[in-house]
Structures are given as C-alpha cells and as structure tokens.
Amino acid sequence: MSVVFACVDADTLGGVQQVTHTLAQGLAERGHEVHVIGLHRAAAPFRYVERPRYHHHVVSRRTLAEPGHVLARRRADRRLKELLRRIRPGYAVMTSPSVVARMSRLLPSAFRPIGQYHGSYDHASACWHLGSIKKHYPALDQAVFLSEDDAWRFAEHALLPNARALPNPLPVWPEEVSALQAPRVLGVGRLEGVKRFDRLISAFARSDVPRPWELHLIGDGAERERLRAHAAGEGVGDRVVFRGLLPAACLAREYLDASIVCLTSEHEGLPIVLLESAAHGVPSVAFDVSGGVRQAGSVLVPPGDVDAFAAELARLAASAAERRRLGADARARAEAFRLDHVLDRWESMFAHIDR
Structure with missing residues (x-):
C-alpha cells in the first residue's frame, strides 16, 4: 500500500x-x-x-x-x-x-x-x-x-x-539541551500578521528584562520592516535582532543558544517551534490558543494579554532555577512527540x- x-x-x-x-x-x-x-x-x-x-x-x-x-x-x-x-x-x-x-x-x-x-x-x-x-x-x-x-x-x-x-x-530528537544561561529570548516563524510578533516585541519591551537580554526573531516575511519600526517605537530597537530565514539544519543551534522561547500567534494547532524548544529543554511562554499549545507549552497566558505575557517573560528571565525546572518538564513531555x-x-x- x-x-x-x-x-x-x-x-x-x-x-x-x-x-x-x-x-x-x-x-x-x-x-x-x-x-x-x-x-x-x-x-x-x-x-x-x-x-x-x-x-x-x-x-x-x-x-x-x-x-x-x-x-x-x-x-x-x-x-x-x-x-x-x-x-x-x-x-x-x-x-x-x-x-x-x-x-x-x-x-x-x-x-x-x-x-x-x-x-x-x-x-x-x-x-x-x-x-x-x-x-x-x-x-x-x-x-x-x-x-x-x-x-x-x-x-x-x-x-x-x-x-x-x-x-x-519532532523531526529529530536532540541529545544536547540548552544550558539556559544565555540572555536570549527566541521567536521563530514567518514574519506575517497572524504570528503577531508585534505582541512579542511589546511584551519584551514591557517586561523590563535588563540588558544584556535580547530578543532574536528567526524568519522572514512581509512584516519585517514594520516589526523593525515597531521595535524602535517600543524603545527596544537595538535589542531586537532580526536574524532572517535560516536553514532547518541550523535551528538546533538556535534553541541551544536560547533561554526562553515565545509564541504569540493569533491561532495555532500544535506548533513545531514549541515541540522543538521543549526537546532542547528550553521553556516557553505562549498564548493559550489551542489544545495543542496546552500540550506543548510551558507557561500559558490568556490570548492577546500582552501585559500577562510580559510578566511571565520577566519571571523566567529573572530565575535560572525556574527555567531549568520548566525546561526539564518540557523535555519530558516532548518524548511523546x-x-x-x-x-x-x-x-x-x-x-x-x-x-
């Protein structure tokens, strides 16, 4: 067959x-x-x-x-x-x-x-x-x-x-996990309206996460220049790094170099980015928009609530112990995928x- x-x-x-x-x-x-x-x-x-x-x-x-x-x-x-x-x-x-x-x-x-x-x-x-x-x-x-x-x-x-x-x-199961020490928040996906990276940028700005923390966005799309202007308007233009589109084989290194992964989409089914970050032991913050996100996400906040998202982002950035606890739990749950x-x-x- x-x-x-x-x-x-x-x-x-x-x-x-x-x-x-x-x-x-x-x-x-x-x-x-x-x-x-x-x-x-x-x-x-x-x-x-x-x-x-x-x-x-x-x-x-x-x-x-x-x-x-x-x-x-x-x-x-x-x-x-x-x-x-x-x-x-x-x-x-x-x-x-x-x-x-x-x-x-x-x-x-x-x-x-x-x-x-x-x-x-x-x-x-x-x-x-x-x-x-x-x-x-x-x-x-x-x-x-x-x-x-x-x-x-x-x-x-x-x-x-x-x-x-x-x-x-999951395409592959990584043997190595992130040390969760790098001051880096990661967003991965198409730079299109439905992914609402503008909300992620706003949450990063409102979280008051101190330097040297940065937000790295991996992906490309029609919203790139608007998002760049939005980051400047939020006062974090020099701390939001637009990395562009990377080959699939390079993404493992990006998860290993991250300490928090964020997802701010308007809607999702079961996002691969949450599964991949979990497999690398990286905790995530995500809007609670589906059963799939609830299966894979570490910290969930009400859809569209940017202030709540910012608060959880700040909490994780401030506590390496909490990142390690949530990252280990995420990796254990990712085994099913x-x-x-x-x-x-x-x-x-x-x-x-x-x-």
Whole structure:
C-alpha cells in the first residue's frame, strides 16, 4: 500500500509543509511507498529533507497567488487524476479543508481518504474551515486532528464520527539541551500578521528584562520592516535582532543558544517551534490558543494579554532555577512527540482503517 500526502503547496516555509515532509520521510524509511503532492508550485521553495526517500510531485506550475481560470483548473485536475492512477492503491492524506474539498472527488476508489486539519477547533469555528469540515470530512475514512481536545470538540460540535488525534512529530530528537544561561529570548516563524510578533516585541519591551537580554526573531516575511519600526517605537530597537530565514539544519543551534522561547500567534494547532524548544529543554511562554499549545507549552497566558505575557517573560528571565525546572518538564513531555512514536500511531491508524 502507498501513502500519498497532498498539500495546496507542499514546498513553502510553513508548519503544514514541515510536518508533511517529516512524516513522508519517516514512513518511507520504514519501507512504505510515499508520495508528496503539491497542488500548486511554491513561489519560494524551502528544502525540508536533504535526501528524500519519497516521491515528490507538483501538479500546477502556477503559484497559489497567481490568478487562474476554469480551464487551467480543469487541466490541473486531469493531471492530478492521471498521477493518482499511476500510484499504487493506498491511503490519501489530504492536509487541509481546501485539499479535501478539491481532491476527494478526484481520488480513485482504491485510495482510502484521510483528512487532516492542522488548526484548532477555535480557529476553524471562527472562519470558513468549520463549515467545510462539516461538509466534507464525515465521508472520509478518518478525520485527523492535532490534540485529543480538538478531536473531541470536532467530534462533539461538528458531529464527526471519524475524528482521531494524531500529533505533529519532532523531526529529530536532540541529545544536547540548552544550558539556559544565555540572555536570549527566541521567536521563530514567518514574519506575517497572524504570528503577531508585534505582541512579542511589546511584551519584551514591557517586561523590563535588563540588558544584556535580547530578543532574536528567526524568519522572514512581509512584516519585517514594520516589526523593525515597531521595535524602535517600543524603545527596544537595538535589542531586537532580526536574524532572517535560516536553514532547518541550523535551528538546533538556535534553541541551544536560547533561554526562553515565545509564541504569540493569533491561532495555532500544535506548533513545531514549541515541540522543538521543549526537546532542547528550553521553556516557553505562549498564548493559550489551542489544545495543542496546552500540550506543548510551558507557561500559558490568556490570548492577546500582552501585559500577562510580559510578566511571565520577566519571571523566567529573572530565575535560572525556574527555567531549568520548566525546561526539564518540557523535555519530558516532548518524548511523546518523538518521530518513531508518532509514526507508530500513523501505522496503527492505517491498520484500523483496513479493519
């Protein structure tokens, strides 16, 4: 049996894409025939796996942002159907409501359809996602969510009889942990509005964490210059360091050089940054926006409460002992997200579907 993962765009920098390539490589290394399909070309492709053991396909040469037309969509659908016909029967993992809505009707009958959702129930209910999930996911063999809390809420409130929790995996398990001595707060992610790094900068400024503490932001995006101006306006322009986009292989060093990791997104499912920081023994402060964040975060504050965030940031910066306690607890909890454990759960789900 083969395993197909399909994304709207499989190669842009993002959590969905990182998880997809991690799972694809892990399952391929276990002997499965694995295919990753991007329905659209990435405008700026990011390489997640240096030596992939899975097959990779891009259906449309257009990026998601480029205008399309009905004929182009039909041609792309024909290419997708032809591609699927050439792949051995197996499981088709569709990674978002958009992919499920488009692709499930094109699947050959030999494929067992599985729909993922990488967000939280709260985020889905605040936008069009919940309606699409209610419409399309009940007919699938399995609907997969990132936490037990979210799976339960979708089952109860969206009336999904096929809901199941499967967490995001850690790509690797580090043997080395941070000493938690460097005066550095770390934020990792796309510099886009939904990540709300402006709130993190404001919290860092209001925390009155003394020099030589700095806030390092790793990532790039459309908000970079606005965030730089915001840092200057908050009086911390010389202490907020914009590091840009780094290769995935370099991130381990960044966690080892950090003492606190922060997450201020408007919404998240199960953020990889919290799992990776926890695995490196680094405590985190995060807005309590989902069951996944509650699984992985060290210190949670009410969503959007910048003053509460600043207070917790100051508390951790002032106490190396508290950082060590929370970091050790985070690493112990992160064991459940090691890749082999998560792959075992995927294979268990495949066996359950076959029964």
